Amino acid sequence: MSPTVVIAGVGRFGMLHARVWREAGARVVGLADPDPERLAVAARTHEVARTDPDLAALLDRQSADIVVIASDEASHADLAVAALAAGSHVFVEKPLALSTVDAERIAATAAAHGRQVVAGQISRFAAPMARMRARIASGAIGTLCALRLRRDFSRAWYASFGDRVHPVWESCIHDIDLATSFTGRPVRRVMAMHAVAAGKARSSVVSALLEFDGGVIATIESAWLVPPGAPGTLDGGPLALDGAIVGEAEALGLDGVLRQRLVSDALVEWTGTGAQVPDMSLWPEEDGVIGGALRREIRYAIDVCAGHRPPDVMPLREACWGVAAAEAIVESLRTNSPVELPPA
Template identity: 50%
Template sequence: MVTRVALAGAGRFGALHLRAFRSLPVEVVAVCDPDPARLAAVRAESGIAAGYPSLGELLAHERVDLVDIATDEASHGDLVLEAVEAGRHVFVEKPLAMDVDQAMSIQARAAGNGVHVVTGQISRFGAAYQHIRDTLDAGELGAPVNLRFRRDFSRSWFPAFGTRVHPVWESGIHDIDLAVWYAGAPCRTVYAVQRGVSGLPNPDTFAAILTFANGVVATVESAWLVPDAAPQTLRGALELDGTIEATVEVLGERGTAAYRLAHDGLAVRTDRMTAHPEHTLWPTVAGRISGALLAELGYAVDVARGARGNDVMPVEEAVEGVRIAAAIQRSAETGTPVTLRAPEERP
């Protein structure tokens, strides 16, 4: 069965999704974007028959099974709700939303309308991250005790994000989600600090300590301060001249596990640059996009066509990630700890 897909957002990541969809049993029947030039370009490049300036107009005219949302972070919540209210399944790039109440409304409305919402927390679909989860589930590490996460990005990339969104929603949300996934319990307290050095509206770096209801403690750190001379790590389908450094450590009662996203196991050196290409996110293999991006989009397609349940990235865990991210931002801005209440405990 071919799943009919609509794409919301014709930017760089939307175009990347379209390339991945070529390897899946889908037909991308329409795309929407408010920028006419960008809309025309992606339609011409990918041969998409229909284009619209808004998702509302698209949904009013097209029969689709799955809406893929690859727009800026602040627009996610509204677009997800629009698609859910129209009775469509949704794949949305992270974060699910940037407002806790809106995220909870998405969860409720999706359940009420009998549709699934899959959030693109890409790390859950990376083989190494999944292996750590499997190792935890098998009991090889014992009960988790401490989780450590660090994710750093090139300083030169920050102007594109520092005026748009707090880094907790761009870089931190990946590791917040992994903490939720590995801890296996709701988060109860958050304390965070931040610092800005670039002069942009949002901080260049933050660090947070999370405590979970089962006693697990997680540290999440992120900085956009990697210098230009660092090795290039993104090559292939989406090539960016810069660096992502990401590490995770899981410390259990009987063992530990660790993973580093990019490392010198693969090295490319020329007179112009040194690269350590990572092969977890969206590597190109035999001319096609593979890796975690293809896996998560394939998963969303399977969920939309009823081939499997939404067990890898359930919407309630995406909502938990939004709750934690919002608490980190609030704690860092106020300098005070934040206590998270369960939804049923909220006034």
Template identity: 40%
Template sequence: MEKLRIGLIGAGRFGRLHVRVLRQLAHVEVVAIADIYQPVLEATAAEFGIKSEDCYQDALELIRRDDLDAVDIVSDERSHGPLVIAALKYGKHVIVEKPLSVTSEEAQAIQYLQAETNRQVMVGNISRFSQPYYAIKRSIDSGVLGNVATIRSKRNFSRSWFHSFGNRVHPVYESGVHELDLIVWYAGCRCVRVSAFERNMSGYVHPDLFSAVLVFENGLVASLDSSWMVPSGGPQNLVETLELDGTIDAEIEVIGDKGTAKFNLAHPGFTIWTDSGLQHPETTLWPTGPEGIGGAILSELTHFVNQIRKNQPSSIMPLSDSVHVMEIAEAIVDAARMGETVQLAGNGIRKYHPGSPN
């Protein structure tokens, strides 16, 4: 098979990481890039030797190219849904960074188009390709934990990062979707009821913390807490390959009637002490090793390419799970805003229950 020709949309820090990993794959060629910011576009093109005629400020111009097999969407959250829809209409396979969209209506439209066009659509929920989270899934599927009764999860981010997101998107679509995706994966069935609360401490358009309780059709109860309030003195853990000045403090606990599985992303198993502070380098997501960038990001992008080459949808990251995550995320926003419990029907239709105990 000839090399898979991919166009990248979004040439920021994470988009450039995608290009670096894709260039490690033998059967892939990144031939075009798009970004709305001309200086970023020019700098990325220079870094990776991409010709000026293959650079676009309008992502739709890139999508309309008939010599591309797939697009990799790493742009801002609200652009994801419309760009995925456009890519499918032009016959492209798609990998899109989380979230799939910011509305359940867009997500359902994407699912319909994916079936109609027979193209692959995969959401970059990287945690599914991270070894600890994948090991928890194996322990569930093998019966080691027995019947799963409850899942407890949290994901907190540095307060300084919220300046970029507070007026941009509700945190359920930025931080929350990571844990929601894992919860849906581990539960193995649909969520039917959602209660949620939120609080705005920073004065931005969107709240900087929220909590949610989810009930699934098999009786499993899951909780999710997320905040963007980790102080600047928190241990630095994104210091491998993609350096970010801050902390991701994530934990998940899956409790069954035969066993419990836990993972803490910000654990002190590997530490570096310096005069400027303490680091807990995270080494599962995108570590740099002797053969290049590895970890979950390499597994994720390799899997996407392999599924296109095999012309098979992903069993690890099925689109239907990502669509359901968008339905749950939307229900969390509604439940917190209205102070009501939200019921999710099998078709994603929401019903509200005023005065219901949350």
């Protein structure tokens, strides 16, 4: 039976979710967004009859098996708790929450109501990252010693949405989560530095050193400084976002090393509008539908919420660990001091 889905937040990524969940076999039965014009456009586009600016009010009128939260980051925790209290499972886009207190509140509410919460950390579902995780777990590189992760974004995106919240929550959270998935452990100590390079009040360049329980060291770096002339990796497509994501992930063990480039140049397009190195892993269109990591992530969420598989790829406890680590990085940047995390 097709699961029923309500989507909270119908901005650019919420609209993409509406499409992919439908393509994955779900029935989108309701939409919530405080912007009435955006809500009306989304309802027409996806032929959804029931809408409301308030998610709780919508769920009073329309039950849903799963609520997908793709709203602004600051609203994630309250919307997740409201959806869980209404009896729905929850898929919440990254980050799960903006504080450890809120992450734990979500986890406690999910446990109290016997519902599942899947955090939308899409990088875990990219095929190369899934293989890296499996190879580390199998012992292919021996004892894991260190991780290096870097992710740089187009500078133009910073003015558009990069400083909506602290960039640690927007960009670094991806690699914090990957490091957490590779180690399977929480972070115990953080030291971070930053530069205000893009002309805004918040950090547009961040470098953090994380020590995980068990001793693995990870470096997390992010800079919103990729210039407009760089080859694009996103050319609009289903997300309608032009620009570039450039990065690498490296795992160093006693018996070997794994390295992966976030965007491969195996496919290069030279056209009259410039050079493109299109991403083929996150949400490529394949035979008229969205594929890649986003589709795998959503199929996983549907199966977990239906009880067809355990929450093994994205355990809620690891999403909570990631929130704690990101919060510690922000605090280290604020104080210019190391931050010790309490035992998880």
